Amino acid sequence: MACLCGGAAAWALTGSRCSLPLDLLSSPRGPKFPGRWNAVPLSSRFFLFSSYPVLSSNASSAPFCGGAQAAQAPPSAVPTLREICRGKVPEHILQRAEEIGYVLPTDVQRQSLPLLLAGRDCILHAQTGSGKTLAYMLSVFSAVDFRRSAVQALIIVPSRELGIQVTKVARMLAAKPTGFEKMQACTIMALLDGGMLKRHKSWLKAEPPEIVVATIGSLCQMLEKHVLKLEAMQILVIDEVDFMFHSSKQVHSLRKLLTSYSTIDNRQTVLASASIPQHNRFLYDCIQQKWTKNDVVHIHVNPVEPMPSHLCHRFVICKKKEKLCTLLNLLEQDSPRSGIIFVGEQSEKSKKAGQPPSTALVLDFLKASYRGGLEVLLLDDDMNFNARAGSFTEVRQRDCLLVSTDIASRGLDLPQTTHIYNFDLPRTAVDYLHRAGRTGRVPFSNDPCSVTSLITQEERFVLQRFENELMFQCEELFLQSIMTT
Numbered sequence: 117m118a119c120l121c122g123g124a125a126a127w128a129l130t131g132s133r134c135s136l137p138l139d140l141l142s143s144p145r146g147p148k149f150p151g152r153w154n155a156v157p158l159s160s161r162f163f164l165f166s167s168y169p170v171l172s173s174n175a176s177s178a179p180f181c182g183g184a185q186a187a188q189a190p191p192s193a194v195p196t197l198r199e200i201c202r203g204k205v206p207e208h209i210l211q212r213a214e215e216i217g218y219v220l221p222t223d224v225q226r227q228s229l230p231l232l233l234a235g236r237d238c239i240l241h242a243q244t245g246s247g248k249t250l251a252y253m254l255s256v257f258s259a260v261d262f263r264r265s266a267v268q269a270l271i272i273v274p275s276r277e278l279g280i281q282v283t284k285v286a287r288m289l290a291a292k293p294t295g296f297e298k299m300q301a302c303t304i305m306a307l308l309d310g311g312m313l314k315r316h317k318s319w320l321k322a323e324p325p326e327i328v329v330a331t332i333g334s335l336c337q338m339l340e341k342h343v344l345k346l347e348a349m350q351i352l353v354i355d356e357v358d359f360m361f362h363s364s365k366q367v368h369s370l371r372k373l374l375t376s377y378s379t380i381d382n383r384q385t386v387l388a389s390a391s392i393p394q395h396n397r398f399l400y401d402c403i404q405q406k407w408t409k410n411d412v413v414h415i416h417v418n419p420v421e422p423m424p425s426h427l428c429h430r431f432v433i434c435k436k437k438e439k440l441c442t443l444l445n446l447l448e449q450d451s452p453r454s455g456i457i458f459v460g461e462q463s464e465k466s467k468k469a470g471q472p473p474s475t476a477l478v479l480d481f482l483k484a485s486y487r488g489g490l491e492v493l494l495l496d497d498d499m500n501f502n503a504r505a506g507s508f509t510e511v512r513q514r515d516c517l518l519v520s521t522d523i524a525s526r527g528l529d530l531p532q533t534t535h536i537y538n539f540d541l542p543r544t545a546v547d548y549l550h551r552a553g554r555t556g557r558v559p560f561s562n563d564p565c566s567v568t569s570l571i572t573q574e575e576r577f578v579l580q581r582f583e584n585e586l587m588f589q590c591e592e593l594f595l596q597s598i599m600t601t
């Protein structure tokens with residue numbers, strides 16, 4: 117079976133380029149995949165795909181307006197979200213989406229929605245901030261029957277904060293717009309670590325919600341106590357899927373959820389992330405382990421440019437003891453609208469020695485010395501859930517300087533963030549990608565945003581490795597030009 121993919125057709129119309137990841141074409145595993153795609157170039161713009169699963173494009177989202185949307189009229193060939201979803205997603209959800217400002221699809225939405233709405237299992241693999249949440253959320257609303265009181269959609273997220281954010285998007289879309297007041301309401305429940313599980317238990321028994329957003333720990337508690345049933349589940353979404361599979365705490369439960377608590381024959385499975393290292397291997401595992409159906413589609417947007425191109429990457433070389441002053445001077449020079457300062461997690465050794473975590477040191481220093489207009493807030497894994505929730509709510513409501521560990525690096529959507537600072541370098545290139553991806557999150561906008569790493573001379577080669585792996589270039593800022601105080 118051969119088909120010309122919808123995504124390919126869409127960006128061919130808009131004049132964008134298309135390419136395939138080299139590792140896909142050269143993968144030794146290729147022929148072993150059941151129904152593997154073979155991509156055959158038809159012309160410089162079209163590829164013919166035979167039955168297996170990768171759609172990939174380097175289409176740029178720049179041409180189609182956005183929050184900055186209104187200024188530019190969309191080219192008539194670009195279908196709107198409504199046109200793509202008509203007849204599949206309930207009318208009131210589409211109306212709400214438009215009210216919120218979701219009119220034109222981003223690249224990943226344009227490429228994935230026709231497949232998602234046709235019920236295909238998909239792996240959504242696209243840059244940070246590219247709109248994967250709305251893509252899977254619209255397919256959730258297309259799969260759910262609002263008149264039936266049973267859990268029909270399950271969205272798994274790695275952290276409480278991301279869970280709160282995803283639940284908010286779902287509730288915003290499900291809110292009934294004017295003219296639809298008599299419509300059956302859709303109930304969305306958040307089952308998150310640190311939440312009120314006791315109350316949720318009775319709620320689940322009395323009147324199950326249609327959509328559940330859950331962290332894997334809380335979900336499994338409910339499944340083991342037989343409070344939550346998944347017989348009616350139509351669609352399972354796992355967000356930040358690579359992170360979930362690499363976290364030893366979660367992987368066992370995740371495998372059980374994918375294979376024991378529910379099976380691929382009864383559900384549509386959607387896996388999403390901006391980073392899927394060794395994605396061919398992952399795809400192979402998905403099929404072999406029966407996490408997805410054999411004809412799962414890997415939608416890979418911008419494979420040769422894993423990070424948004426309008427991010428400006430910079431680094432400053434300084435001694436460890438100069439880092440705090442360097443950071444302060446950078447903040448004064450940059451005057452960010454809103455920023456995140458990523459700090460490494462405290463080691464077990466330092467905890468045992470009773471030392472304060474680096475996050476606390478940076479926070480205290482900035483509170484004492486920073487004279488800019490932004491409030492300095494903290495989000496740290498070691499804070500209790502209430503303190504975390506309080507901080508997260510504040511961060512979402514206003515511009516600030518957030519000092520955080522990598523807990524804020526996955527999935528959080530704070531579109532006002534213009535500056536990222538790596539006070540400590542992340543451990544891996546994938547972590548760099550997700551930290552950097554907390555800025556530059558306004559679709560269709562090319563407003564400059566920057567990612568600045570404070571490194572020692574010895575760390576330069578680590579950053580260079582990230583540059584090679586992620587295919588970006590970092591510009592050096594010289595200490596003398598920053599240090600004014």
Ligand SMILES: Nc1ncnc2c1ncn2[C@@H]1O[C@H](COP(=O)(O)OP(=O)(O)OP(=O)(O)O)[C@@H](O)[C@H]1O
Pocket residue numbers: 182183217218219220221222225242243244245246247248249250389390526527528529531553557558559
């Ligand atoms: N079609 C659209 N039109 C306008 N804005 C959109 C559209 N789709 C998504 N957005 C906005 O883009 C931002 C990023 O979307 P989202 O959080 O889904 O990104 P993501 O791909 O999940 O990123 P990450 O990999 O970092 O989690 C959000 O603020 C969202 O509201």
